[in-house]
Amino acid sequence: MENTIIKFAMGTCGIASGTQDILNLFDKELSRLNYPASLVKTGCMGHCYAEPTISITLPGKDAVYFGNVNEERARDIIDHFLLKGDHTEGIIPPEGDFSRKQLKIALRNCGEIDPENIQEYIDREGYKALMKCLTKKPEKVIAEIKDSGLRGRGGGGFSTGLKWEITRKSKSDVKYVVCNADEGDPGAFMDRSVLEGDPHSVIEAMIICGYSIGSNNGLVYIRAEYPLAISRLKTALNQAREQGFLGENILHSGFSFDIEIRYGAGAFVCGEETALIHSMEGMRGEPTFKPPYPSVSGYMGKPTCVNNVETLANIATIIRNGAEWFSSIGTATSKGTKVFALAGKIKRTGLIEVPMGTTLREIIFEIGGGIKGIKKFKAAQTGGPSGGCLSEQYLDTPIDYEHLLEAGSMMGSGGMIVLDEDDCMVSMAKFYLEFSIDESCGKCAPCRLGNKRLHEMLVKITDGKGTMADLQKIKDLSVVIKDTSLCGLGQTSPNPVLSTLNQFHDEYVAHIEERNCSAHQCKELIHYVILPDKCTGCTVCFRNCPVEAIYGDKGEVHSILDHQCIKCGICLSKCKFNAIIIN
Amino acid sequence: MTTLSESTRNFLVELCRKYRNDEHELINVLHEAQDALGYLPVEVQHLVAGELKIPDARVYGVVTFYSFFTMVPKGKFDISICMGTACYVKGNELILDEFKRRLNVKVGGTTPDGIFTLSTLRCVGACSLAPVVSIGNKVFGNVTPLQVKKIIDEYIEKAEELH
Amino acid sequence: MKEVTITIDNTKHSVAKGLTVLDAARQVGIDIPSLCFMKLHDINIENKPGGCRICVVEVKGRKNLVPSCCTEVEDGMEIQTHSMRVINARRTVMELILSDHPAECLTCAKAGDCELQVVADRLGIRELHYEGEKTHLPKGNSPAISRDPNKCILCRRCEMMCNEVQTVGCLGAVNRGFHSVVTPAFGNDLINSVCTFCGQCVAVCPTGALTEIDESAKVVRALNDPTKTVIVQTAPAVRAALGEEFGNEPGTLVTGKMVAALRRLGFHYVFDTDFAADLTIMEEGTELLRRLKGYLAGDTSVKLPILTSCCPAWVNFFEHQFPDMRDIPSTARSPQQMFGAIAKTYFADLLKIERKDLVVVSIMPCLAKKYERARPEFQQNGNPDVDVVLSTRELARLIKLCNIDLNQLPDEEFDQPLGESTGAGVLFGTTGGVIEAAVRTAYEIHTGKELPKLEFEELRGMEGLREATIDFDGLDLKIGIAHGLGNARRMLEDIRSGKSHFHAIEIMSCPGGCIGGGGQPYHHGHVEILKKRQLALYKEDGSKKIRKSHENPYIVSLYKNFLGAPMSNLAHLLLHTHYFDKKY
C-alpha cells in the first residue's frame, strides 16, 4: 500500500511560525503509532495567514490542506483525520476563494515538492524542458520565449525573449546568465518563496538561457538575508551537478554550463542590474547609465543576461507547453500569470499567483478575503517604493503592466500591501521615501538630495508644520527627480508621493490646514485623552504607562499629561473600559 | 592601528587565498570574515586590501556601502526590528520607539553592557506575523509595545545565564 | 569616420558617430553646462559618472531627460538643450546641490575659480527653494592639501584622478545616499594614508572641497620681520603659468615680470630653482654615468635603470607602494631641496648670517613640495632647509594682495649667484625635460664631444609613456619617460618583472610634468593648456645663452669653491638623500 504523504510548508515564514515543532510532533506520534506516512518538508504553500500549514494526501485521494496547525490541532488531525478518517477543523477548502482564482505556473511546485530532493522535481516533469531545448537550435528556443510574450517580472517588464535575443547577438567569447534574486522590496517575498520551494525551476531555466544565448556561466545574485533560500539553492545545485544537468557536457549534448552564487550585502539598489553587476564584481553597488545595457556589456564587461527569479521560474513550462499555451493566458500586452505577496490589513495574507488581468477586487476581496476586522479598505500599495497606491476607484482595474502604470503605480516585483482606514497616506508616502533615502546609492544629485528634501517636506507635514505651498513644491520636485535621476531607483522613488498626493489630496490638506491625521498615525497631531465619564479609576493605564504620563488616584478619574505622553498607545490597548481615545 | 592576532591574520590570509586573491571576490571575503570575527575593524580591512592587492579605500568604500557590514562589534543579542512595509502598517514604529526608549540606544547602537544591539532590517519574509522582531534565529511575531519589556528581560536573563 | 545626422535645438547637423551629445553640441557651438564630466584629451582620460545631472537634455522618444555627457549621438536623434523642461530640471538639480553646500563663497579658497559657482551663476540661481539637513563633516588638513568634505559635490573627479590616472588609490567614495562622501580610507586624514600629495585631485576638483594649504601668511610675516633675510626660489614651471592668473594667454612666459614682482614683494634675493636643477643634473648625471660604467664593466651590484628622483610625489609613491625597489632611484635630492641645502650653508656663509636668520621660500607648481620640505631628513636641528613653499596660485594671490599689477611690471633679472640658470634647468618643468637636460650633460662628459644639436625631439611630447634611444657615441643609451603615476607604476612593474630594458627613466607624477602640477592655475580640464605651457618652456630654453648645466658658470664655481666635485662627500651630505620603507 502507498504511504500517506504529509507535507509541511517550511518556507521561512512557516518555520518562523513553528512548523518544525509540528513536524516533530507528527514524526514522534506517527512512529509511536506505527502509522505509515512519509513526512515531506516543502516550501511555501502560500497560506501565510494560516501558518503553520500542512497538506495530507491519503493514498488514492486528493491532498487536503490544513491551516493554523498548532499542537492541539495536530493531535486532532492525527487522532481524527488520520486514524479515524473523520472530518477535522482547520481544513482549507480547495474550491475556496483563496485557491479558485489562482493559477500556478511559477509556483507550480512550491509547497508540493521537497525542494531538497531533485527526484521530486524530476517526477513532476523537471528538466524535461531542458532536454527538449538541447535538441533544438538556440534560435528556436528564443523564438518560443519571444512568442510566449513573457515579460520580465523583476519590475521593468521587458520582453524576456527579446533580451535573450540581444544577448545572443552580442558577439563575445564569454557571456553570462545572471539570476537576480536580490528581492529588496520591503513586503515582497515571491522570489524567496520560489527559491525556497522550487530552486530547480530556476536552475533549469538558467541552463536553458545559457544554451540559448551561448553562455556557459551562470551566476545567482542572492541577498544574504535569505539564508534558507541560499542553503536550498546550494543543495539543488549540487544535486543538479550530480545528475549531470550542470557541469561539463550536459546530458551528452556537448553543451556545458555551471552556476555560481554571489551574495548581496544589504543594499536594495543592487537589485538594479548595473549595480548588481558592480556588486558581483566586488565593488560598491552604484548603477551606471544605460546604454550600454548588460546584454551588450555587463559582468566583467561581457554580454550578460539578467533575469528575475520569477521570470525564470516560468521558462520551463513555456518550453514544455508551448508559447501558444502561455500567451493564451493574461491580457493583450501582459501574458501569463503574476505572483503577488499579499500583506497588510487583509484577512488572508499569502503568496498568490493569478493570471494577468485579474482585478484588484478579485485579489483583495476574493482571494484575500477582504479587510481584517471592521475597518474599510483604503488602498492597495503595489510596486513597493517605486510604485504607488491604488484607491477604491481602481478596484476593478485589471492588473497588468500597462494598467498599473496608467493608474500611477507599477507592477514592480509583486509586493501588494493592503491598507485600511487606520493607515495615514502621508505617513505611507513618507515611509517609502525614507526607504529610498536609506537605499539611495548617492551617486546622482537628484536622488541623493532630492529625495532627502522631499522627505523633509513630508516630515514637516506630518509634524503639522506644512503649508499648502509645500504641496506644490513636493509635486514639482518629484517630477524633476523622476526626470533626471540616473537609475530606476531615483526615477521611481517619488511615485508613492505623487500617487498618494493625487488620490488622497484631501488627506494632505487635512494634515496641513486642520492639523488632523484621521488615521491617528502622526504622533505630532494626536493626543491621548481619558474620558472622565468612562474612566473607573482602575489604575491599569497608570501602571502600564512607560513614561509616567498618567496620573490619578485609585478609584478616581485619571488624566494624561499630553506633553509627557510619547503616544505609545499602551494605555489605550490596556483600558478595559474604553475610556481612552485618540483626539 | 592595533595588530591582529597571529591566528586571525592566518585565517584572513587563508580566506583570501581560498578566493584566489581575486579582487572581484571582495564581498565574499568580507562576508566570511565578518561571519568569523563578528565585525570588520580597520585592521581586517587593511589586511584584506593587501591580500587582494587593492587600495584600502576600495575596501572601506565597499564596507561602508553595504548595510550588512559593520565596523563595530555587535552586542551579544542583535535585536532586529523589521522595517518592511507589512510590519510598518502593523505599527513597527511603536515597537522600535519602545525598544529605543527602553534600551536607550539609537538604531545601530549597542548598550553599554554589550548585551544588546538594536538594528533594523528589511522584511524577513514573515510578513504575515507582522510586526516582527527577530533576535538571532528566533522570530517574534505580532509584537506589541507592551511585550517589549518582556522580551528585553527574557534576554537579560539569558545573558546572565551565559555568564 | 562615420557621420550621423542629428537635430539639435531645431537645427540639423552632421557629426561624427560615437560622439557624446555633449561633445557634439559643443562642436556645433552649443555649450551645454556640465559639472561632473571632465575629459583630459591628451592623457585620454574621462570622468563621466553621470552624477551631477546638470548636463541633461531632452531627446525625442526617451521617457526621461538624458545626461548629455553619457549619451552617444544616434542617427536621427532630436535633441533639445534649452527647453522649459530642461532648464527647470537643471535649475532644480543645481538648487538641490546648493541646498547641501556651505554658502561660503566670500571666504572660500576656490572663489573665482569655482566651477560650481560659475555653473550656478550661469543657471541664474538667485534663490534656494529647498533647505534641510546639511552635511557636517570635519575638515581635514595635511602639510599640503586641505579637504572640506562639506563642499564636495561628489563629482568623483578626484577619485578618478587618484585611482585611474595616478593609481594611488587614496581617495574613494564611502557610505551611501545622503551620507556619501569622497575620503581617504577609514576616514583618515591624507597624512595617514597612501596619498603622495601629487595634488592632481586638487587640480581637478571643481569646488573648494580640495585646495592647497595656504601658507602665504607665513611669507608675509617673514618679509616683515627685520631680523630675517628672506630669499625666494622659483621653479621652472611657475613662469610658464603664473601669467594665466593675471589674464594672460596660456603659454605666456612671465619670467622677468615674476622676478620684478617678487622683488617688489620684498624678497631680499630672488633666485631660481633652475640653478638647483643644473646642480641636480651634475649630481644625477654623474650618478648615471657611474652606474652605467659599472654596469658596462659587468659589476652585478650596480642596478640599472636609474630613475630620476626630483619629484617628491613620485618619491612618496615608491616609498609607499614599491619600497622594495627604493635602491633604484637616484639618490639626488630634488632641486628645491638642493637649493635649500646650498642656501642655508654656502649662501648663508656668503652673507655671513646664521642659518636661522635666513628664510628660504619656494614658489612651486607643486603641492608635494609642501610635504617634502617638512620631511625630517631635510632639517637641521629643527630648522628646515626650505621654510615655506607657495604654489603658483598662492604667489598670484600674494602679488594681488600687495597691489602689484604683474602685467605692468618691467622684466627684471634673477639675483646671483643662485639665480643663474641654463636652458637645461628650465626644461625641468616639463615631462621629458629632466632627462633631456641630463642627456646634454652626460653626453658631453661621457663622450668628451660637443653635442651638434641640443634639442632631442624624440624625448619631447605628451605621450604618457615614451622611449628613445640616444647614440652616446657608439653606446645606445635607452631612455624611458613616464608622467602620471599610473604610467610610473607600469614602468616599475616592468622593471620588477625584468621586462624593462632602459638605462635611465624620467618619472614625473603629474600629467605633463610640473607644468601640470597640483599648484598651478586651474586648467578646468582643458589640458591643451599644458601643451602651451610646455612650448613656453622650450622657448625659454631656446632663448638662453647657456643651455647645458655643466656650463653654468655659477655651478662651476660652486663646485670649485665649495662642494669639490659631483658626488663628493659634501655633495653627498647636502645634495643626496635616502629613502624609507613606508609600506602602509
Ligand SMILES: Cc1cc2nc3c(=O)[nH]c(=O)nc-3n(C[C@H](O)[C@H](O)[C@H](O)COP(=O)(O)O)c2cc1C
Ligand atoms: C532600484 C531597483 C531595484 C531592483 N530590484 C530588483 C530585484 O530585487 N529583483 C529583480 O529581479 N529585479 C530588480 N530590479 C529590476 C532589475 O534591474 C532588472 O530589470 C531585472 O532583474 C531584469 O530581470 P527581468 O527582465 O526578468 O525582470 C530592480 C530595479 C531597480 C531600478
Ligand code: SF4
Ligand atoms: S537614482 Fe539614486 S540609486 Fe540610482 S544612481 Fe542615482 S543616487 Fe544612485
Ligand code: SF4
Ligand atoms: S485604564 Fe481606563 S478605566 Fe482604568 S484608569 Fe485608565 S482610563 Fe481609567
Ligand code: SF4
Ligand atoms: S500613549 Fe503611552 S505614553 Fe501616552 S499616556 Fe498612554 S501609555 Fe502613556
Ligand code: SF4
Ligand atoms: S566651493 Fe565654490 S560654491 Fe562652494 S563656497 Fe567655495 S566658491 Fe562657493
Ligand code: SF4
Ligand atoms: S556677489 Fe553679492 S554677495 Fe558677493 S560680494 Fe558681490 S554683492 Fe556681495
Ligand code: SF4
Ligand atoms: S594628492 Fe595625489 S595621491 Fe593624494 S589624494 Fe590627491 S590625487 Fe591622490
Ligand code: SF4
Ligand atoms: S572632492 Fe572635489 S573632486 Fe572630489 S568628488 Fe568632491 S567635489 Fe569632486
Ligand code: SF4
Ligand atoms: S611632477 Fe612636478 S609638480 Fe607634479 S608632483 Fe612632481 S614635482 Fe610636483
Ligand code: FES
Ligand atoms: S506561507 Fe510561506 S511565505 Fe507565507
Ligand code: FES
Ligand atoms: S515586512 Fe516585516 S516581515 Fe515582511
Ligand code: FES
Ligand atoms: S556632467 Fe553630465 S551628469 Fe554631470
